[in-house]
Amino acid sequence: MTAPVLEVRDLTTEYRMKAGIVRSVNGVSFSLGAGEILGLVGESGSGKSVTGLSIMGLIEPPGRVAGGSIRLQGEELVGLPEARMREHRGRRVSMVFQDPMTTLNPVITIGGQFHEALRAHRRIGRREADDVAERALAQVGIPSPRQRLSAYPHELSGGMRQRVGIAIALAHDPAVVIADEPTTALDVTVQSQILHLVQALVRDRGTAMVWVTHDLSVVAGLCDRIAVMYAGRIVEIGAARDVLTAPRHPYTRGLIASIPGDAEPGSRLVQIPGLPPSPLSLPEGCSFAPRCTRATAACRDVPVFAEHRPGHAVRCHHSG
C-alpha cells in the first residue's frame, strides 16, 4: 500500500470560552490515500466541520489546535508558521465550503476570484489566468465559461456558484480537498449533478477528499470510507458498505434507523432519545452513554477503538 496522502493522529482542537474549554475535536485519527473519499458524518456540533478547518489551518482564536498531528504527504502541518501554511493552503490542500454565496466575494467577478486564487501561488499573466480559469470552469460543467468570467456571484444560480467554488478549490490540483457540506444548500437534482462531477474529478486526478456532511445517504453513493463523529470523537470508521450495512456503534445504528427510507410509511421511526450533550459539559466516559439503550457501568470509562474487522473500528464497550 502506498503512503497515505493525509494522516491525522489524535487531533484535538479546543475553544477557550468564558464558560470553560470546549474540546470540539477530541483525539480524532484517520488517514486518507490518493483518490480516496472519506465521508466525515455527524450532527451539528459533533466537530466534523472543526476537523476540516483544523486540517486547513483555519482555526482562529479563541480556538486552537491543542494537540495531535496532521501530516500532508509526510509534512507536519500542526505548528507550522502561518507563512508556511499559506503556501500549502489552496495549493496542496484546499476547501469547498457549504454556501458559495458567502464564500465568494460578491463584488469581484468570477474571473477576478480565479486570478486571486491563481496568483496566490504562481506568477501568471492576466490572459493566461483567464485561459486557465476558462478551462477549469468548462471542466466543472459551466456553460459558456468565457462569458461567465465577467459575471458576479449573484448572477449565477446556487448550483453554478458551487461549481465555481469547486473549480477554484481544484485550481492548483491539490493533493487533498476538504468539502464541508457542499451540497446541503442545493436541490436534489443539482446535488446529484455536483456529486457526479466530484466523483469524476476525484477519480481522474487522484485527489484525496474529506466530505463533511450530516447526510448519511449522500455519502453512501460517494465515499469509499465513512467516519461517524459524535461529541468530538470518531465513534465508528470503516468501509462505506460495512458502516452502512453492518453498523456496530449504537449511535450509527440509531442514525441509520432514523432515516425514513426503509420504514413502513406511516410507522413510527426509530428515534434516538434525548439530545446531543452540551460541549461544555460532556458526560464522563462514553459521550453517547446517556442516550444509549445499551449503556452499563462500563460506559463510565471512555471506550477505546476496537478493530472489529480489518479497517472497521468502533469505539464502544458493547460492539462485540
Next chain:
Amino acid sequence: MPTVPTVPENTGAEPAPFVELRSVTKRFERRMTAIERMLTRFGAGYRDEIVQAVTDVSLSIPRGSVMGLVGESGCGKSTLGRIAAGLLAPSQGAVSADGMRIAGRPAEAAGRPASRRELLRVQMVFQNPMASLNPRQRIVDIVTEGPIYHGLIDAADRDAFAAQLLEEVGLDRDAMQRLPHQFSGGQRQRVGIARALSVSPDFLICDEPVAALDVSIQAQIINLLLDLRERRGLTVLFISHDLGVVRHLCDRVAVMYLGRVVEEATAADLFASPAHPYTWALLDEIPSLHSGRRAYAPISGELPSPLAPPPGCHFHPRCPDALEVCRTRPPAAGTLGEGHRVSCHLAGP
C-alpha cells in the same frame, strides 16, 4: 373552541374534500416606475417584471389526510402553501376549507367567507423556528398569545393551558419561562408546532418543518407529527423537498415544477409507478443508503427562471424524451387510473 373533527372510517369511497384549492394562480409583478417608463422611451432597458409563481393549481385534500407537496426551490411550493394558509391572496382562483372560503374572490369560491375566528382553523408551521418565533417572547407567551387574544382561553388559565400544550408536543413544563434561543433546533420546532396547535386548527400547513434539523432530531419531529395527526385528526399540507420524508408521512403527493403541478397521486402509486419524466428524475436522485458506490446519472440543466419560463411544457429543455409538441403546447392534465393525474404529452394511459 372549534370542535375537533373525527377521522372518517375508510369506506373505500372517495372521501369528500376538506380543503380545496381551485385553479390557484399567483403572479408577482413589479411594474416600471414612471421614471423608468420615461427612460425606456429613450431606449433604457427597463421592463415590467412578472413572475408567475403558481399557475392554475387545483388540489383537493380529504379530511384527515396528509397531502405532500414536493419540488425544487423556486417551483412555487411555499407560495402555494402561503396561499392555502390565507397569508397571500391568489391572483386568480380560490381556497376553501370545510365549505368556508379562505382566500380568493367570492365569484371564484364556493361557500361563505370564513370569519376571523373560523380562519383560526387553518394554521401554519414554518421551516425555520428561529426566524418565526419572537426571540424576546417567553415560550408561555408564544403559545398562549393567540388563544387569549381570540378569547379561546381565559388569561387566568394560561399556565395550565401552556403546560398541557407543551406536554403534547413533548416539551417539559420548565420550558414555559424560557426564551427561544435557549432551545435546540428540534425543541424550537416543537414550540412552533405547539403555537400552531394552540388555537385548535384542523388544517395545518407545514412548510419544510424538518429541513433544518439533524437526522436524529428529524425522526423525533416526524413521529410527533404522526402522533398529532392521529390524536387530533388533522388535515395536513406538507411541503418538503425531501422525498423520503414525504413518502413516510403523506397519503397523497403532488409534484410541482415551475409553478404547475405536473403529477399527483397517492404516495404508494407515485413512488411505485411515477409517470412524469420529472418525477422519475426526482425519484432516481434520492440518495439512498443502499445505492452503494454508484455512478450518478443526473438530469441536465437547472430549474429555468420563472421570469422567462420556456414555452410549451416547462420541463421540455431538461426532458430526455421531449417531442416537438412539448416545445410548443403545454400539456393538459390527464388521468392515469384512479386519482393519478399527470401533465405530460408522453404519458398516455
